[in-house]
Structures are given as structure tokens and as C-alpha cells.
Amino acid sequence: MKSPLLLAGLLPLLAGCQALVGRDLPTPEHPGERWQGEVIRQDSRFWFSPCGDGRRFEVAGLDSLLQEAAERRFPLFLDMRARLGTSDATxxxxxxxxxxxxxxxxxxxxxADPNFRQxxxxxxxxxxxxxxxxxxQGLLLQRLGEAPRALPYLEEQLxxxxxxxxxxADGEQLELWIAPQRCEDNASGALTHLTATFQQGGQSYRGCAYLGGARSD
Incomplete structure (x- = not known):
């Protein structure tokens, strides 16, 4: 369980529809490090440039994932785990x-996300x-048309x-349920590795989710 604490700050609201696109395959025994950066397709290869890093890597294993993203424009922001090795590409x-x-x-x-690491x-x-x-530090709830609310929270691993x-808080209860299933926002085309169900005031809302830099399970 996490100790109740508070968070301050503002973030833009997400928009668009969500669609489940199947449970992810099990993570390999040695999944490698977590990387964030831009990916492009060039000369029949995928190339990845890490955030704040001048290096350029060939990426393998993305073909099936980006086949789903055929209509998206490059560059794309990619947050992934990957194993580093050698390449014969120029x-x-x-x-x-x-x-x-x-x-x-x-x-x-x-x-440029300032809150990612925390x-x-x-x-x-x-x-x-x-x-x-x-x-x-806590949970920050933002709902369209309402002022942001910083709340204490409890976490349970299921x-x-x-x-x-x-x-x-204030006599009102909310719950957020997270499941390891890939999720697509049909408006933006964004893919994430988690689905979310938010419950408050007797209502239930579906969405997508992803782990931040402070929890790279």
C-alpha cells in the first residue's frame, strides 16, 4: 500500500475513443532497458533517436507493431523496452x-514531458x-469542466x-482499475500497454494508461 500524500500541478486532458487491441505477449526474460525517443522509417529500416541523445539506432521487431500504425505520420514518439546490440547498418x-x-x-x-520521471x-x-x-506524492484528478483535484490514494496490486x-475525500470515493492489455485511442491513434477503468459517483469510464518513469515494471 502507498502512503496518502498530495500532488500539485496541471496536465492537459486526453481525448478520443479507446479500443482494446489484444493482450500483450509476455515480456521476455531479459527485456533490456527502457527507451524514449522518436522513430522514423527510412530505406526499409526503422531508426530510433533517444530523447536528448544524438545517437541513432536501427530498431528490430517493430514491423508488426507499426503495421497497425500504417496511417500514422512519422516521426512517432516511442516509449519501449529494448535490448541493445550491434548493427551492420551504415x-x-x-x-x-x-x-x-x-x-x-x-x-x-x-x-518534453516535465512530469515523466516522477x-x-x-x-x-x-x-x-x-x-x-x-x-x-499523490493522485491528481482532472475532469472536463471541473477544477483539478489533488488527492491522497491507496494502491493495491492484484x-x-x-x-x-x-x-x-470529502465523502466521495473514486477508483482506478488498471489491466495489462494494449489499448488504442481511436481519435489520436496512440497505443499504450494498459487499459484503465475509472469509477466515480456511481459512473464508470473506460480509457488507456501507461507507466511513467518512476515505475518501469
């Missing part, structure tokens, strides 16, 4: 073998728009990699 600083997706998108702050999880959905960001975050 101009490559190495070869990254993709093992796990956290996020793939062409909208949003990308490398963030445990971000979830959001629409109709009406809502977003929850969780850090070790079977099969699922998580539950709950908060009760």
Missing part, C-alpha cells in the same frame, strides 16, 4: 531489439474527458499484473 550506433511497448503516439509532449502512472479517457496522474488505485 550510420547506426547500434541495434535495438524491441521487446515491450509502453506508448506509441504522434501527439502529446513526447520527450510519474508512476497516467490514465485518461473521454466522454466526458478525464485524466489521472499518479506519483509518489493478480495477473492488475493494479487498483483508490481515494476517498
Amino acid at each position: 550510420g547506426a550506433d547500434g541495434r535495438l531489439t524491441f521487446t515491450r511497448l509502453y506508448r506509441l503516439e504522434n501527439e502529446g509532449p513526447g520527450c 510519474m508512476i502512472l497516467r490514465a485518461g479517457g473521454h466522454e466526458p474527458g478525464w485524466q489521472i496522474e499518479i506519483s509518489s 493478480p495477473e499484473g492488475r493494479l487498483s488505485f483508490s481515494s476517498e
